[in-house]
Amino acid sequence: MSESEERKPVEVLRTPVVLDYTYSAGQSSSRHLRAFGKGKLLGQRCPVDGRVYFPSRGSCPQHGVPIEGEPVELPDRGTIVTYSVNRVPSENIDLELPYAAIQVLLDGADTILFHVLGESSIDDVHMGMRVEAVWKPEEEWDDSVANIRYFRPTGEPDTPFDQYKEHI
Template sequence: MSEADGIVRLRQPIGVEYSWSAGPNATSHLSGLMNGKLIGKRCPSCTLVYFPPRNGVCPKCAAILAEDVEVGPKGTISTFCVVNVPFLGQKVKIPYVAAQIVLDGADISMQHLIQECEADEVRIGMRVEPVWKDRSEWGPTLESIAHFRPTGEPDAALGSKAGES
Protein backbone atom coordinates (compact mmCIF):
# COMPACT_ATOMS: atom_id res chain seq x y z
CA MET A 1 0.00 0.00 0.00
CA SER A 2 1.28 3.47 -0.76
CA GLU A 3 0.07 6.95 0.12
CA ALA A 4 -1.06 7.13 -3.45
CA ASP A 5 -3.84 4.66 -2.55
CA GLY A 6 -5.30 7.31 -0.20
CA ILE A 7 -5.21 5.03 2.85
CA VAL A 8 -2.29 5.57 5.20
CA ARG A 9 -3.84 4.30 8.45
CA LEU A 10 -6.53 1.77 9.22
CA ARG A 11 -8.31 1.63 12.59
CA GLN A 12 -9.39 -1.93 13.40
CA PRO A 13 -10.95 -2.60 16.84
CA ILE A 14 -10.27 -6.08 18.16
CA GLY A 15 -11.50 -7.99 21.20
CA VAL A 16 -11.11 -11.35 22.82
CA GLU A 17 -13.78 -13.08 24.90
CA TYR A 18 -12.66 -15.80 27.25
CA SER A 19 -13.82 -17.78 30.27
CA TRP A 20 -11.66 -18.10 33.33
CA SER A 21 -11.96 -20.78 35.98
CA ALA A 22 -11.43 -19.20 39.39
CA GLY A 23 -10.40 -22.46 41.04
CA PRO A 24 -10.97 -23.44 44.67
CA ASN A 25 -8.74 -20.73 46.11
CA ALA A 26 -10.42 -17.71 44.58
CA THR A 27 -13.97 -19.05 44.51
CA SER A 28 -14.81 -18.24 48.14
CA HIS A 29 -13.25 -14.79 47.75
CA LEU A 30 -15.19 -14.00 44.56
CA SER A 31 -18.42 -15.54 45.90
CA GLY A 32 -18.04 -13.36 48.98
CA LEU A 33 -17.89 -10.24 46.84
CA MET A 34 -21.18 -11.31 45.22
CA ASN A 35 -22.72 -11.47 48.70
CA GLY A 36 -21.29 -8.38 50.38
CA LYS A 37 -18.58 -10.25 52.28
CA LEU A 38 -14.81 -9.84 52.22
CA ILE A 39 -13.26 -13.32 52.33
CA GLY A 40 -9.52 -13.88 52.51
CA LYS A 41 -7.36 -16.92 53.25
CA ARG A 42 -5.24 -17.73 56.31
CA CYS A 43 -1.95 -19.59 56.10
CA PRO A 44 -2.02 -22.61 58.47
CA SER A 45 1.71 -22.25 59.10
CA CYS A 46 2.56 -18.56 59.60
CA THR A 47 -1.11 -17.47 60.21
CA LEU A 48 -0.86 -14.51 57.80
CA VAL A 49 -4.23 -13.60 56.30
CA TYR A 50 -4.22 -12.74 52.63
CA PHE A 51 -6.88 -10.48 51.15
CA PRO A 52 -7.16 -10.75 48.28
CA PRO A 53 -6.04 -14.38 48.57
CA ARG A 54 -2.93 -15.27 46.61
CA ASN A 55 -2.57 -18.15 44.20
CA GLY A 56 -3.36 -20.83 46.74
CA VAL A 57 0.05 -20.94 48.39
CA CYS A 58 1.55 -18.71 51.07
CA PRO A 59 4.43 -16.82 49.43
CA LYS A 60 6.23 -16.65 52.77
CA CYS A 61 6.29 -20.32 53.79
CA ALA A 62 4.79 -22.20 50.81
CA ALA A 63 1.94 -23.75 52.81
CA ILE A 64 -1.36 -24.29 51.01
CA LEU A 65 -3.94 -21.65 51.95
CA ALA A 66 -7.11 -23.50 52.87
CA GLU A 67 -8.96 -21.61 55.60
CA ASP A 68 -11.43 -18.88 54.63
CA VAL A 69 -11.38 -15.82 56.86
CA GLU A 70 -13.85 -12.95 56.75
CA VAL A 71 -11.97 -9.67 57.06
CA GLY A 72 -12.90 -5.98 57.36
CA PRO A 73 -15.14 -4.45 56.44
CA LYS A 74 -13.20 -1.51 57.88
CA GLY A 75 -9.52 -1.00 57.20
CA THR A 76 -6.55 1.33 57.52
CA ILE A 77 -4.77 3.18 54.71
CA SER A 78 -1.15 1.97 54.46
CA THR A 79 -0.13 4.22 51.56
CA PHE A 80 -1.82 6.20 48.82
CA CYS A 81 -1.44 8.11 45.58
CA VAL A 82 -3.21 11.33 44.61
CA VAL A 83 -4.12 11.17 40.92
CA ASN A 84 -3.96 14.59 39.25
CA VAL A 85 -3.39 13.56 35.65
CA PRO A 86 -6.36 13.12 33.32
CA PHE A 87 -6.32 10.07 31.07
CA LEU A 88 -8.51 8.45 28.44
CA GLY A 89 -11.46 6.58 29.96
CA GLN A 90 -11.15 8.23 33.37
CA LYS A 91 -14.36 7.80 35.39
CA VAL A 92 -13.49 9.67 38.58
CA LYS A 93 -13.11 13.45 38.88
CA ILE A 94 -9.51 14.49 39.58
CA PRO A 95 -7.85 14.93 41.96
CA TYR A 96 -8.73 11.59 43.54
CA VAL A 97 -6.98 9.09 45.76
CA ALA A 98 -6.06 5.47 45.05
CA ALA A 99 -5.02 3.88 48.33
CA GLN A 100 -3.60 0.66 49.65
CA ILE A 101 -5.91 -0.47 52.45
CA VAL A 102 -5.15 -3.15 55.04
CA LEU A 103 -8.56 -4.52 56.01
CA ASP A 104 -9.07 -5.38 59.67
CA GLY A 105 -7.91 -8.96 60.17
CA ALA A 106 -5.82 -9.02 56.98
CA ASP A 107 -2.03 -8.85 56.69
CA ILE A 108 -1.65 -7.52 53.17
CA SER A 109 -3.17 -4.50 51.52
CA MET A 110 -5.60 -4.15 48.64
CA GLN A 111 -6.08 -1.14 46.39
CA HIS A 112 -9.25 0.88 46.13
CA LEU A 113 -10.55 4.41 45.67
CA ILE A 114 -10.98 6.81 48.57
CA GLN A 115 -13.95 9.16 48.15
CA GLU A 116 -16.26 11.35 50.27
CA CYS A 117 -13.35 13.49 51.48
CA GLU A 118 -10.85 15.88 49.93
CA ALA A 119 -7.72 14.31 48.45
CA ASP A 120 -5.51 16.39 50.76
CA GLU A 121 -7.28 14.99 53.85
CA VAL A 122 -6.18 11.41 53.09
CA ARG A 123 -3.28 10.15 55.20
CA ILE A 124 -1.51 6.94 56.18
CA GLY A 125 -3.31 5.45 59.18
CA MET A 126 -6.72 6.88 58.19
CA ARG A 127 -9.56 4.50 59.02
CA VAL A 128 -11.88 3.76 56.10
CA GLU A 129 -14.92 1.63 55.31
CA PRO A 130 -16.37 0.28 52.06
CA VAL A 131 -19.34 1.83 50.31
CA TRP A 132 -20.96 -1.01 48.40
CA LYS A 133 -22.77 -0.42 45.15
CA ASP A 134 -26.47 -1.26 44.90
CA ARG A 135 -26.93 -4.98 45.55
CA SER A 136 -28.16 -5.47 41.95
CA GLU A 137 -24.64 -4.47 40.79
CA TRP A 138 -22.71 -6.90 43.00
CA GLY A 139 -20.54 -9.36 41.10
CA PRO A 140 -17.38 -11.45 41.58
CA THR A 141 -15.18 -8.35 41.64
CA LEU A 142 -13.87 -5.70 44.02
CA GLU A 143 -15.83 -3.30 41.81
CA SER A 144 -18.87 -4.42 43.86
CA ILE A 145 -17.50 -1.79 46.22
CA ALA A 146 -17.94 1.71 44.78
CA HIS A 147 -15.18 3.17 46.95
CA PHE A 148 -13.97 3.46 50.53
CA ARG A 149 -14.69 6.49 52.73
CA PRO A 150 -13.30 7.76 56.05
CA THR A 151 -15.00 6.35 59.16
CA GLY A 152 -14.09 9.33 61.34
CA GLU A 153 -12.36 7.04 63.84
CA PRO A 154 -8.94 8.03 65.22
CA ASP A 155 -6.01 7.05 62.99
CA ALA A 156 -4.60 3.59 63.56
CA ALA A 157 -1.07 2.27 63.64
CA LEU A 158 -0.41 -0.47 61.12
CA GLY A 159 0.46 -3.71 62.90
CA SER A 160 0.79 -6.07 59.97
CA LYS A 161 2.64 -9.31 60.55
CA ALA A 162 3.58 -9.32 56.86
CA GLY A 163 6.77 -7.35 57.44
CA GLU A 164 8.01 -9.58 60.26
CA SER A 165 10.65 -12.11 59.54
Protein backbone atom coordinates (compact mmCIF):
# COMPACT_ATOMS: atom_id res chain seq x y z
CA MET A 1 0.00 0.00 0.00
CA SER A 2 1.41 3.36 -0.96
CA GLU A 3 1.79 6.08 1.63
CA SER A 4 -0.98 8.16 0.09
CA GLU A 5 -3.40 5.21 0.27
CA GLU A 6 -2.60 4.70 3.95
CA ARG A 7 -3.47 8.30 4.68
CA LYS A 8 -6.71 8.14 2.80
CA PRO A 9 -9.63 8.18 5.22
CA VAL A 10 -12.12 5.32 5.18
CA GLU A 11 -15.19 7.03 3.81
CA VAL A 12 -17.52 4.08 3.36
CA LEU A 13 -18.23 1.42 5.95
CA ARG A 14 -21.13 -0.91 5.30
CA THR A 15 -23.02 -1.80 8.48
CA PRO A 16 -26.54 -2.80 7.56
CA VAL A 17 -28.79 -1.85 10.48
CA VAL A 18 -32.06 -3.73 10.51
CA LEU A 19 -34.41 -3.43 13.44
CA ASP A 20 -37.93 -4.82 13.26
CA TYR A 21 -40.72 -3.22 15.24
CA THR A 22 -44.22 -4.43 15.98
CA TYR A 23 -46.49 -1.42 16.30
CA SER A 24 -49.83 -0.89 17.88
CA ALA A 25 -51.69 2.27 16.91
CA GLY A 26 -52.98 2.34 20.47
CA GLN A 27 -56.51 2.21 21.83
CA SER A 28 -57.76 5.61 20.68
CA SER A 29 -56.28 5.61 17.20
CA SER A 30 -57.37 2.00 16.66
CA ARG A 31 -60.99 2.92 17.43
CA HIS A 32 -60.72 5.92 15.09
CA LEU A 33 -59.19 3.88 12.27
CA ARG A 34 -61.61 0.97 12.62
CA ALA A 35 -64.48 3.43 12.35
CA PHE A 36 -63.11 4.55 8.97
CA GLY A 37 -63.36 0.90 7.95
CA LYS A 38 -67.11 1.10 8.64
CA GLY A 39 -67.50 4.43 6.85
CA LYS A 40 -67.84 6.33 10.14
CA LEU A 41 -65.99 9.36 11.47
CA LEU A 42 -65.48 9.12 15.24
CA GLY A 43 -64.21 11.94 17.43
CA GLN A 44 -63.99 12.27 21.20
CA ARG A 45 -64.98 14.98 23.61
CA CYS A 46 -62.61 16.68 26.08
CA PRO A 47 -64.09 16.22 29.57
CA VAL A 48 -62.95 19.72 30.60
CA ASP A 49 -64.38 22.03 27.94
CA GLY A 50 -66.29 19.70 25.61
CA ARG A 51 -64.14 20.35 22.54
CA VAL A 52 -64.43 17.50 20.04
CA TYR A 53 -61.12 16.05 18.91
CA PHE A 54 -60.95 14.34 15.54
CA PRO A 55 -58.95 12.21 15.75
CA SER A 56 -58.55 11.72 19.50
CA ARG A 57 -55.29 10.29 20.77
CA GLY A 58 -56.52 9.36 24.22
CA SER A 59 -55.87 12.64 25.97
CA CYS A 60 -56.73 16.29 25.57
CA PRO A 61 -53.45 17.89 24.46
CA GLN A 62 -54.69 21.20 25.83
CA HIS A 63 -55.70 20.16 29.33
CA GLY A 64 -53.58 17.04 29.69
CA VAL A 65 -56.51 14.91 30.86
CA PRO A 66 -57.51 11.45 29.63
CA ILE A 67 -60.37 11.45 27.14
CA GLU A 68 -62.81 8.75 28.06
CA GLY A 69 -66.49 8.26 27.43
CA GLU A 70 -68.54 7.63 24.33
CA PRO A 71 -67.09 8.68 20.98
CA VAL A 72 -68.87 11.38 18.99
CA GLU A 73 -69.94 10.46 15.47
CA LEU A 74 -69.33 13.29 13.00
CA PRO A 75 -70.84 13.96 9.57
CA ASP A 76 -68.60 13.63 6.52
CA ARG A 77 -69.01 17.27 5.57
CA GLY A 78 -67.48 20.49 6.76
CA THR A 79 -65.68 23.72 5.90
CA ILE A 80 -62.29 24.38 4.33
CA VAL A 81 -60.37 26.47 6.87
CA THR A 82 -57.16 26.68 4.88
CA TYR A 83 -55.61 25.17 1.76
CA SER A 84 -52.56 25.13 -0.47
CA VAL A 85 -52.07 24.23 -4.11
CA ASN A 86 -49.98 21.14 -4.75
CA ARG A 87 -47.99 20.70 -7.99
CA VAL A 88 -45.89 17.71 -6.85
CA PRO A 89 -47.17 14.21 -7.65
CA SER A 90 -47.82 11.70 -4.85
CA GLU A 91 -48.30 8.00 -5.49
CA ASN A 92 -51.01 7.88 -2.81
CA ILE A 93 -53.22 10.55 -4.36
CA ASP A 94 -54.81 9.87 -7.74
CA LEU A 95 -55.89 13.45 -8.48
CA GLU A 96 -54.57 15.33 -11.51
CA LEU A 97 -52.06 18.08 -10.79
CA PRO A 98 -52.41 20.74 -9.66
CA TYR A 99 -54.86 20.01 -6.83
CA ALA A 100 -55.59 21.63 -3.49
CA ALA A 101 -54.50 20.14 -0.18
CA ILE A 102 -57.13 21.26 2.30
CA GLN A 103 -57.78 21.39 5.99
CA VAL A 104 -61.39 20.57 6.74
CA LEU A 105 -63.24 21.41 9.91
CA LEU A 106 -65.93 18.75 10.04
CA ASP A 107 -69.29 20.01 11.29
CA GLY A 108 -69.28 19.49 15.05
CA ALA A 109 -65.53 18.97 15.34
CA ASP A 110 -63.02 21.34 16.94
CA THR A 111 -59.86 20.02 15.29
CA ILE A 112 -58.94 19.84 11.67
CA LEU A 113 -58.76 16.98 9.19
CA PHE A 114 -56.09 17.08 6.50
CA HIS A 115 -57.29 15.94 3.06
CA VAL A 116 -57.43 16.84 -0.65
CA LEU A 117 -60.01 18.57 -2.82
CA GLY A 118 -61.43 16.97 -5.96
CA GLU A 119 -64.10 17.89 -8.52
CA SER A 120 -63.06 21.51 -8.26
CA SER A 121 -60.76 23.91 -10.07
CA ILE A 122 -57.90 25.30 -8.00
CA ASP A 123 -59.18 28.71 -9.06
CA ASP A 124 -62.36 28.11 -7.05
CA VAL A 125 -60.95 26.76 -3.79
CA HIS A 126 -61.17 29.24 -0.92
CA MET A 127 -61.42 29.48 2.84
CA GLY A 128 -64.96 28.97 4.08
CA MET A 129 -65.89 26.71 1.17
CA ARG A 130 -68.35 23.95 2.12
CA VAL A 131 -67.22 20.44 1.20
CA GLU A 132 -68.33 16.80 1.56
CA ALA A 133 -66.45 13.52 1.46
CA VAL A 134 -66.34 11.32 -1.63
CA TRP A 135 -65.69 7.78 -0.44
CA LYS A 136 -64.01 5.00 -2.35
CA PRO A 137 -66.23 2.02 -3.25
CA GLU A 138 -66.93 0.07 -0.05
CA GLU A 139 -65.12 -3.06 -1.27
CA GLU A 140 -61.87 -1.02 -1.33
CA TRP A 141 -62.22 0.18 2.26
CA ASP A 142 -59.46 -0.40 4.76
CA ASP A 143 -59.01 0.91 8.33
CA SER A 144 -57.76 4.18 6.87
CA VAL A 145 -58.49 7.85 6.30
CA ALA A 146 -57.75 7.04 2.63
CA ASN A 147 -61.23 5.44 2.42
CA ILE A 148 -62.24 9.02 1.68
CA ARG A 149 -60.84 9.61 -1.81
CA TYR A 150 -61.23 13.37 -1.57
CA PHE A 151 -63.63 16.11 -0.55
CA ARG A 152 -65.69 18.02 -3.11
CA PRO A 153 -67.61 21.30 -2.97
CA THR A 154 -71.26 21.01 -1.88
CA GLY A 155 -72.32 24.33 -3.40
CA GLU A 156 -73.74 25.50 -0.06
CA PRO A 157 -73.10 29.15 0.94
CA ASP A 158 -69.69 29.73 2.53
CA THR A 159 -69.27 29.44 6.28
CA PRO A 160 -68.62 32.95 7.69
CA PHE A 161 -65.01 33.44 8.87
CA ASP A 162 -66.11 34.24 12.43
CA GLN A 163 -67.59 30.75 12.75
CA TYR A 164 -64.29 28.95 12.15
CA LYS A 165 -61.60 31.51 13.00
CA GLU A 166 -60.94 29.76 16.34
CA HIS A 167 -60.10 26.56 14.50
CA ILE A 168 -57.41 27.66 12.08
